[in-house]
Amino acid sequence: MASIRIHTTQNVTLQYEVASVGDRLAAALLDYLVLLAYGVLLTVLVRAAGDGDSHAINYSDPAELVGVALAALMLSPFIFYFLACEIFFNGQTLGKKARHLRVMRLNGTPPRLGDYFLRWLLRPIEIIATAGGLAAVVVLLNGRGQRLGDLLAGTTVLSLRPRTTPRAPEDTVPAGYQPVFEQAAQLSDHDVALLRQLLRHSQRRQDHVLLHETALKTKQLLGISSDLPNEAFLQTVLRDHASLVAPAG
Secondary structure (H helix, E strand, O other): OOEEEEEOOOOOEEEEEEOOHHHHHHHHHHHHHHHHHHHHHHHHHHHHHOOOOOOOOOOOOHHHHHHHHHHHHHHHHHHHHHHHHHHHOOOOOHHHHHOOEEEEEOOOOOOOHHHHHHHHHHHHHHHHOOOOHHHHHHHHHHOOOOOHHHHHHOEEEEEOOOOOOOOOHHHOOOOOOOOOOHHHHHOOHHHHHHHHHHHHHHHHHOOHHHHHHHHHHHHHHHOOOOOOOHHHHHHHHHHHHHHHHOOOO
16 A cells, blocks of 8 residues: 655654545545435425426526525535535545545645645546546556546545554553553544654654653643653553553453
8 A cells, every 4th residue: 555754843754545445435425425415405495495386587586596596505515515625624525534534735735725626626527427437547557546636736645544553562551550641541543643653753763852842742732740751751641541542452
């Protein structure tokens, strides 16, 4: 599986796997189910509100113009759903969020408004017109998880799921272990993955500055006051999280 390197503000390089065609297909199906549900609801409401009569629109009647504008507004999600979701939900549609996927630029930075627009602009050609076949072929061929819209925008779709790695000592919870910092349960899976990578990076490089900054920010985030050495503190937080959120066994 191809991966993309992302540089954090702590000058640490993280790797994320590009989303598989299967994951992207599943996310798209979920999104179209959302649109289908919206369409069914809209049809029911229109039938309930209408009298069944159809007539030519009188453009000189302000009331009818308002009705036309309202109808266009109600139909707009079918056109702008993917564009609006990715812009306002930080690169995710509802389907992508459910599948833990996100649109990102190849250099690891968030896409710009124009990037989202370019991806959306080519969607009718490579996804709707070909039932996703063209997009799937291009994604499989280019090796970086990009369809035509991504190639044009310089983006790809990444999987946010933690990569499978061997268990570290701080992930192993001894039998009968009592957590030291109950606040560790507040950490999200993403927080834990980032904290683990920062700790390992600082250990490999003997980077005591990064170790200190990581420990300090973790204390601030969780509201913890501790005199433990930085490395021991971070290992304890990770072990506490493993004990509180995902107990061994």
